[in-house]
Amino acid sequence: MKRFFIMALAITVASCGGADEKTREVYRDPALSADLPFSSAVVVGDVIYLSGEIGRAPGTTSVVDGGAGAQTRQIFENYEATLGKLGAGLEDIVKCTVFLEDMQDYGAMNQAYAAAFPGDKPARSTMGVDGLALGAAVEIECLAVKS
Helix, strand or coil: CHHHHHHHHHHHHHHHCCHHHHCEEEECCCCCCCCCCCCCEEEECCEEEEEEEECECCCCCCECCCHHHHHHHHHHHHHHHHHHHCCCCHHHEEEEEEEECCHHHHHHHHHHHHHHCCCCCCEEEEEECCCCHHHCCEEEEEEEECC
C-alpha cells in the first residue's frame, strides 16, 4: 500500500510540471492608457490568452472607419503586433470568439477573418451581442499556442 501511495504521488507531481510552466508573463500595449483595467495578453507556458480586441487604430482608442470588415482587418493587425512582441504570430492562433454588434455584418467580418488566416483556420465561435466598447461593430478574443 505504501509503495502504491509513493508511486501515485510521484505520478501526480510529475504531471503537475515544473515551476517554469506556471510562470505568467503579462503584456500590455504601451499605447493603451494606464487607467484601462486590462492587459493585452497573458502568457502561461506556451499558451497566449489574448484580450478581446476591437478595431482600434494603433496607438489610440479610436475605432477605425469602414464597419465590421475594416475593423476585423484592424483587429488582426493589432493581434499581429501583440503576438510579435511575444514571439508568436497569427498562425499560432488556435481559437477565436467573435462578438458582432449586428449579425447582418457576418459576411463582411467573415471575409476579413478568412483573409487573416489564408491557410488552416482556428476553431471559432461567433455570436451577436448588444453593445461593444467604443461603439465597435466587432470584438474578437483569441487563444494562441506558441509553436
